[in-house]
Amino acid sequence: MVERALGLSRNDGCVVLVDEDSTANLRFAGNTLTTNGVARSARLTVISIAGQGVGVVSRTAVRADQLADVVAAAEAAARDAQPAEDARALVEAGPASVHWGDEVRPTDIGVFEGFAPALGEAFAAAEAGGRKLYGFAEHSLTSTFLGTSTGVRLRHDQPTGRLELNAKSGDLKRSAWTGVATRDFTDVDVAALGSSLAQRLEWAKTRVDLPAGRYETLLPPSAVADLMIYMFWSSGARNALDGRSVFARPGGGTRVGEQLATLPVTLSSDPGAAGVACAPFVTAHASSRDSSVFDNGLPLGRTDWIRDGRLEALLQTRYSAELSGLPVTPGVDNLIMTGPAGGPAPSLEEMIASTRRGLLVTCLWYIREVDPQTLLLTGLTRDGVYLVEHGEVVGEVNNFRFNESPVDLLGRLAEVGGSGQTLPREWNDYFQRTIMPAVRVPDFNMSTVSQAS
Amino acid sequence: MRQIDPDFLELPLRQLADAALQRARELGAQHADFRLERVRSEALSLYDTRLEGAVDADDLGYAVRVVKDGTWGFAAGIHLTPEAAAVVAEQAVRVAEVSAPINREPIELAAEPVHAGAVWVSAYDVDPFEVPAADKVGLLAEWSAGLLKGADHVSARLLQVKEQKFYADTAGTVTTQQRVRVHPKLNAMKAAEGGFDDMSTIAPPVGRGYEYLTGTGWDWQGELTRLPELLAEKLAAPSVEAGDYDLVIDRSNLWLTIHESIGHATELDRALGYEAAYAGTSFATFDQLGELVYGSPVMNVTGDRTVTHGLATIGYDDEGVRGQSFDIVRDGILVGYQLDRRMALMKGLGRSNGCAFADSPGHMPIQRMANVSLAAAPGGPSTEELIAGVERGLYIVGDKSWSIDMQRYNFQFTGQRAYRISRGKLDGQVRDFAYQATTTDFWQSMEAVGGPETYVLGGAFNCGKGQPGQVAPVSHGCPSALFRGVRILNTVQEGGK
Numbered sequence: 001m002v003e004r005a006l007g008l009s010r011n012d013g014c015v016v017l018v019d020e021d022s023t024a025n026l027r028f029a030g031n032t033l034t035t036n037g038v039a040r041s042a043r044l045t046v047i048s049i050a051g052q053g054v055g056v057v058s059r060t061a062v063r064a065d066q067l068a069d070v071v072a073a074a075e076a077a078a079r080d081a082q083p084a085e086d087a088r089a090l091v092e093a094g095p096a097s098v099h100w101g102d103e104v105r106p107t108d109i110g111v112f113e114g115f116a117p118a119l120g121e122a123f124a125a126a127e128a129g130g131r132k133l134y135g136f137a138e139h140s141l142t143s144t145f146l147g148t149s150t151g152v153r154l155r156h157d158q159p160t161g162r163l164e165l166n167a168k169s170g171d172l173k174r175s176a177w178t179g180v181a182t183r184d185f186t187d188v189d190v191a192a193l194g195s196s197l198a199q200r201l202e203w204a205k206t207r208v209d210l211p212a213g214r215y216e217t218l219l220p221p222s223a224v225a226d227l228m229i230y231m232f233w234s235s236g237a238r239n240a241l242d243g244r245s246v247f248a249r250p251g252g253g254t255r256v257g258e259q260l261a262t263l264p265v266t267l268s269s270d271p272g273a274a275g276v277a278c279a280p281f282v283t284a285h286a287s288s289r290d291s292s293v294f295d296n297g298l299p300l301g302r303t304d305w306i307r308d309g310r311l312e313a314l315l316q317t318r319y320s321a322e323l324s325g326l327p328v329t330p331g332v333d334n335l336i337m338t339g340p341a342g343g344p345a346p347s348l349e350e351m352i353a354s355t356r357r358g359l360l361v362t363c364l365w366y367i368r369e370v371d372p373q374t375l376l377l378t379g380l381t382r383d384g385v386y387l388v389e390h391g392e393v394v395g396e397v398n399n400f401r402f403n404e405s406p407v408d409l410l411g412r413l414a415e416v417g418g419s420g421q422t423l424p425r426e427w428n429d430y431f432q433r434t435i436m437p438a439v440r441v442p443d444f445n446m447s448t449v450s451q452a453s
Numbered sequence: 454m455r456q457i458d459p460d461f462l463e464l465p466l467r468q469l470a471d472a473a474l475q476r477a478r479e480l481g482a483q484h485a486d487f488r489l490e491r492v493r494s495e496a497l498s499l500y501d502t503r504l505e506g507a508v509d510a511d512d513l514g515y516a517v518r519v520v521k522d523g524t525w526g527f528a529a530g531i532h533l534t535p536e537a538a539a540v541v542a543e544q545a546v547r548v549a550e551v552s553a554p555i556n557r558e559p560i561e562l563a564a565e566p567v568h569a570g571a572v573w574v575s576a577y578d579v580d581p582f583e584v585p586a587a588d589k590v591g592l593l594a595e596w597s598a599g600l601l602k603g604a605d606h607v608s609a610r611l612l613q614v615k616e617q618k619f620y621a622d623t624a625g626t627v628t629t630q631q632r633v634r635v636h637p638k639l640n641a642m643k644a645a646e647g648g649f650d651d652m653s654t655i656a657p658p659v660g661r662g663y664e665y666l667t668g669t670g671w672d673w674q675g676e677l678t679r680l681p682e683l684l685a686e687k688l689a690a691p692s693v694e695a696g697d698y699d700l701v702i703d704r705s706n707l708w709l710t711i712h713e714s715i716g717h718a719t720e721l722d723r724a725l726g727y728e729a730a731y732a733g734t735s736f737a738t739f740d741q742l743g744e745l746v747y748g749s750p751v752m753n754v755t756g757d758r759t760v761t762h763g764l765a766t767i768g769y770d771d772e773g774v775r776g777q778s779f780d781i782v783r784d785g786i787l788v789g790y791q792l793d794r795r796m797a798l799m800k801g802l803g804r805s806n807g808c809a810f811a812d813s814p815g816h817m818p819i820q821r822m823a824n825v826s827l828a829a830a831p832g833g834p835s836t837e838e839l840i841a842g843v844e845r846g847l848y849i850v851g852d853k854s855w856s857i858d859m860q861r862y863n864f865q866f867t868g869q870r871a872y873r874i875s876r877g878k879l880d881g882q883v884r885d886f887a888y889q890a891t892t893t894d895f896w897q898s899m900e901a902v903g904g905p906e907t908y909v910l911g912g913a914f915n916c917g918k919g920q921p922g923q924v925a926p927v928s929h930g931c932p933s934a935l936f937r938g939v940r941i942l943n944t945v946q947e948g949g950k
Contacts, residue, residue: 023815027920029727032557036548037527037921039815041514058510061531073509080587082504109544109551120555134730136920164920166730177730242606244642244649286508288498365733368856370867370887373648376948378865378887380858382733401856401863401889403947429922447947448889452733452860 002147013049022106048074053081093151167197176200177383179423206395216358217444221422221436261309269332276433278333334433339416363425400446415440472535486622514814521549523559573768575632577662603681604641626773699846708911733859748896756823764926826930833904903932
């Protein structure tokens with residue numbers, strides 16, 4: 001379809017994206033299935049270029065006899081469009097993907113054939129223990145084909161799996177959550193996850209009510225991922241250049257080069273990173289502040305957004321890079337945070353053991369921006385906040401609303417643990433591939449108490 | 454009244470449905486439904502009058518949902534042949550069979566009258582997809598240019614959706630529907646000494662056509678003319694002093710508080726725990742139906758799938774249930790929930806009130822929000838009269854940031870702007886404000902609601918819910934209202950500055 005669409009193009013340039021997507025999912029609550037499904041879709045996006053004008057038309061379920069209409073619609077839109085300010089020459093062809101013409105092998109409900117019985121056993125174990133399990137398992141496979149009139153022929157197959165597992169006591173007063181990312185569900189140990197949740201529900205049998213305030217807090221990798229993802233999404237160079245983001249330098253320009261963190265943490269993306277591999281080239285279905293359809297096919301490599309605590313890069317298109325005078329650093333679909341290089345980093349358990357008095361949070365939820373100037377975010381703790389005293393978890397604390405800026409937090413980190421793959425809690429609908437550490441914050445702002453349990 | 458587009462009706466709707474439903478029956482399904490859907494959307498975004506992004510998208514496909522041996526099965530496909538539709542039905546049955554071992558609650562559905570051959574089209578005059586994109590870009594650019602006279606940067610965005618659905622089930626219901634919605638929004642940003650700030654238009658998204666941008670339903674010129682001056686005043690305004698205040702909350706802000714603290718809290722699937730692992734549950738548990746004092750006696754809230762121009766307004770939902778209007782809170786007491794067919798039967802509530810919805814052909818319908826609205830007081834006060842009743846307080850206009858916990862207790866909202874109220878009169882804007890409360894405390898503190906002239910249908914295009922995630926459009930009507938003693942935060946102080 002890519003070749004046929006390109007063959008129909010008569011404008012100055014053309015980019016064609018085809019996304020073949022298949023998904024399978026199981027959702028459950030109260031130790032029983034609630035919904036499920038399988039779905040397939042195929043989306044064709046034609047990006048036509050006439051001079052500096054660009055037209056984008058996206059259609060699903062396009063039949064062969066409709067292809068010419070889609071291309072014609074994109075061409076007409078391009079001819080009618082104003083000049084695009086991000087217009088640049090299309091990316092020149094490199095080697096084509098070796099599996100360009102291979103058949104697409106969709107996922108289906110069979111991906112759960114080993115997992116579903118194990119989940120059933122976990123339901124039975126939970127039932128016997130007076131607990132209830134809630135959650136969601138999803139597997140998807142997206143094959144993206146990118147072709148351009150300059151000869152680019154690139155393909156990426158992205159499997160994505162995620163499992164969220166939430167255990168509650170019979171009276172629903174105690175709750176614990178865990179989540180894992182997987183490529184194919186063969187590596188998911190439901191029984192072990194269920195046991196760890198049961199342990200946390202045991203911790204929660206002792207209840208400690210604490211008021212709002214600033215607490216020494218251990219944030220686990222999932223919570224750190226949710227905060228870093230929001231910061232990553234907010235790191236567009238154009239908004240910084242326009243003076244409208246936390247990464248804008250007062251008086252003009254960006255804060256690139258500024259030391260943000262006192263500890264030498266590094267935040268990076270790398271398409272080839274083990275366990276979180278993602279597309280090694282730009283796929284942009286539409287232009288926006290932080291992406292450009294003209295950049296389709298640009299190769300992606302490792303990018304350090306923050307290196308040793310210093311802001312190194314912002315999200316850039318070729319256009320914004322020219323404006324900022326900084327390297328071209330487009331977004332990448334994974335995010336990796338590591339602590340100081342050198343000696344072994346502590347595990348979360350070791351960080352708990354070295355805590356005299358502090359809070360251990362499970363995850364964060366309903367994170368929203370309050371103030372873009374400081375990137376102040378609000379949100380809530382959820383599914384388990386525990387009080388640690390003298391190296392031991394001594395009970396569960398009420399939930400809190402927090403008001404904190406991830407940029408500000410970087411400057412206040414007291415300790416960074418070892419990094420491992422984790423599933424963000426709030427943003428895993430959109431962003432699944434993260435490697436994060438646990439961190440210790442000496443004075444996390446728990447703004448008010450939340451009654452939710 | 455508009456008609457359903459002929460090109461949608463020319464699709465092989467009945468043939469596909471017949472093939473799928475027949476195959477599902479042959480494979481032993483006790484219930485099956487078929488939904489073919491086309492969602493046409495266009496998004497235009499401009500920055501400083503220049504077109505930044507434009508996407509014209511069309512999502513077409515169909516879904517088969519079955520109940521086989523008491524278990525759901527769902528599959529979706531894209532190939533528009535009867536043979537392919539039958540295969541999708543087979544996949545749905547297979548999904549049910551694979552899922553059966555982990556299902557412990559047999560699925561049964563509340564009865565619904567058969568609606569055979571029903572047709573419904575929403576109320577709009579001008580199909581936005583019949584307006585050339587260049588015209589729409591030109592209008593947004595003209596509006597942006599006006600705002601740029603008083604701002605450093607202006608972004609403009611226009612979202613337009615046309616949703617067409619064909620539904621058929623094994624009981625004999627067959628419905629065909631079409632609805633249109635639009636959401637224009639502009640944002641102006643300006644820097645000043647010590648930082649920057651921005652302000653967006655408060656015009657709500659609506660279930661109308663392109664006429665909404667050309668003078669029907671909203672005074673765009675009036676709002677755009679005032680906005681730069683309001684932004685300049687905000688930039689020069691003092692930071693709010695944290696503490697407890699009486700609040701007059703404008704309808705342009707209160708709709709979002711209603712959405713989060715009433716709309717989601719009274720979804721029965723949440724109250725029963727089906728959303729527990731994701732969006733959460735609800736403090737408004739089913740055992741409190743008829744007893745929970747949700748708010749003060751002036752609080753009356755309805756769910757409504759029938760209001761003209763509502764974003765959640767439909768003729769029939771995605772389970773073939775006719776749209777209805779129903780009470781949720783009456784005189785401050787919780788009296789109803791939003792339902793789908795399964796939960797209506799499960800809890801002995803009779804007929805579903807029509808709140809099943811899927812946002813695309815690739816997703817299974819789940820219980821989604823009706824237009825949940827707070828009633829105005831007949832003959833009630835104007836916004837100015839509400840303000841006149843406040844000695845020391847704030848008047849909050851326009852929505853901005855929002856967050857609420859997973860049982861819908863603790864919330865925090867900001868707004869586009871807030872004015873001090875001193876001795877019954879507005880006394881200039883303040884900055885850096887957020888209001889924070891517990892849902893029932895907040896609604897019980899509501900002393901008065903405004904009259905019908907203060908009432909507007911606000912709303913959102915993109916309410917998120919469910920796994921896999923789905924977005925739904927929903928409107929919330931409300932008057933301005935007066936609340937006593939609500940906690941106001943200073944967000945700069947919250948950030949530790």
